[in-house]
Amino acid sequence: MSGRRRRTTWTPPLRLRRTPRWEGQTPTWRQARPAVIAGALKRAAARPSGNWYVVGSSRATLARDRPYGRTVAGVEVVLWRSQDGTLRAGPGECPHLGAPLRDSRVTCGTLRCHWHGLALDGTPFAGWEPYPVHDDGVLVWVRLDAVGGEPPLEHPVVPVRPEGAGAVDAVFTGAGRCEPEDVVANRLDPWHGSWFHPYAFVGLEVAGTPEDGGDDAFAVDVSFKVARRLVVPVRAVFTAPGPRTVVMHITDGEGAGSVVETHATPLTAPGATDPRTAVVEAVVASSDRRGFALARAAAPALRPLMRRTAGRLWRDDLAYAERRWSLRSTGRFPG
Ligand code: FES
Ligand SMILES: [Fe+2]
Structure with a gap:
């Protein structure tokens, strides 16, 4: 195709328009x-939402040394990455004496409470139960069945997006x-x-x-x-x-x-x-x-x-x- 023809098929993205x-x-x-x-x-x-709530951007949860904390529907939620990058989520209060886990630290994929060192690997521990979590590559979602009150869905309803x-x-x-x-x-x-x-x-x-x-x-x-x-x-x-x-x-x-x-x-x-x-x-x-x-x-x-x-x-x-x-x-x- 000649350069001339190529130019004729090109449409400018910007137009001039009189603004009333x-x-x-x-x-x-x-x-x-x-x-x-x-x-x-x-x-x-x-x-249906299946009780899934968007918590924030996927990019914001990528830090390996600190957790990401948010309050969703009145529920404190903490999220962090395990060593292989898998997202973990659960209640934001430490099961020992209630420290805010969002201010704690992550070491080797384990969330370690900064008050007395209790370690959470994302599995249930001493009454602390993880929340289902979903990383769609752009956004992170958490499922809160107690506040949502709908029949839970295994995955959130993620809109169709252009190829990543x-x-x-x-x-x-x-x-x-x-x-x-x-x-x-x-x-x-x-x-x-x-x-x-x-x-x-x-x-x-x-x-x-x-x-x-x-x-x-x-x-x-x-x-x-x-x-x-x-x-x-x-x-x-x-x-x-x-x-x-x-x-x-x-x-x-x-x-x-x-x-x-x-x-x-x-x-x-x-x-x-x-x-x-x-x-x-x-x-x-x-x-x-x-x-x-x-x-x-x-x-x-x-x-x-x-x-x-x-x-x-x-x-x-x-x-x-x-x-x-x-x-x-x-x-x-x-x-
Ligand atoms: S409050 Fe977390 S270990 Fe004590
Ligand atoms: Fe608007």
């Missing part, structure tokens, strides 16, 4: 019917004063995109909703803003495969095949009066462009950038989720 003034956009509130969002949320809540070797992943973690359903409801309202995040999205149009039938998805045509008038147009499809997860698949345009998974993990116990929820968002980006091989090589440098982008959006989206919770908890939610 913020107030000149078409309002979306008539389409964003509360009943449509509430219906999608209710169906998501009814899907050909993808760049980054995980963003934030937290807000709300319940997981408030985070999920925010993601199931695609109509707020260009209005609420004008720095990130231009010309968002919802091309399909669960009401159109099909696979309970929202399809969105939107341009991601890169700089001033430079944008990347894509089609994104949102689905909720579980009660605490919303997945956005890029199905058309630059980066088709890429996935953004939003997981809402309760930090506080169910029914807490002052609930807190973590947002763990995994971006698994892929592209068949030749330049993407370079991006993969630059992944360590790209990750903070990807996390910063997600962080900016989530500052606003957590404000949305917190507001929703505050209205719900005082009986003032209009939906």
Whole structure:
């Protein structure tokens, strides 16, 4: 193939687009019917999670000398790697006198309590019972049957992702004063995109909703803003495969095949009066462009950038989720 022909088949990832003034956009509130969002949320809540909760990024648990601790649904959880790299998990309180195991140390794959040296190898010991744990390569999940209350599943429902070797992943973690359903409801309202995040999205149009039938998805045509008038147009499809997860698949345009998974993990116990929820968002980006091989090589440098982008959006989206919770908890939610 000649260089000339190759050039003609190349499509630029970036387009120039006139950005309308913020107030000149078409309002979306008539389409964003509360009943449509509430219906999608209710169906998501009814899907099984098998009591699996996303705890954090797989990368964060890789240290061999220290454990990784989190509180999930009011339960202290500690995770660490055995000598062969297998992930272990269990209650975060030492079975002797309750020391916080997240502050202890790992030596030769054994978690050793820093108060009196009790050693845990991940098997049951003195009333300490391990939790089932799953490392999907991007995220780590733990199964808490006592708080989940659903029939347990052997593995979590992990969304389909682009091939690991050909993808760049980054995980963003934030937290807000709300319940997981408030985070999920925010993601199931695609109509707020260009209005609420004008720095990130231009010309968002919802091309399909669960009401159109099909696979309970929202399809969105939107341009991601890169700089001033430079944008990347894509089609994104949102689905909720579980009660605490919303997945956005890029199905058309630059980066088709890429996935953004939003997981809402309760930090506080169910029914807490002052609930807190973590947002763990995994971006698994892929592209068949030749330049993407370079991006993969630059992944360590790209990750903070990807996390910063997600962080900016989530500052606003957590404000949305917190507001929703505050209205719900005082009986003032209009939906
Ligand atoms: S509290 Fe852990 S060994 Fe005593
Ligand atoms: Fe948003």
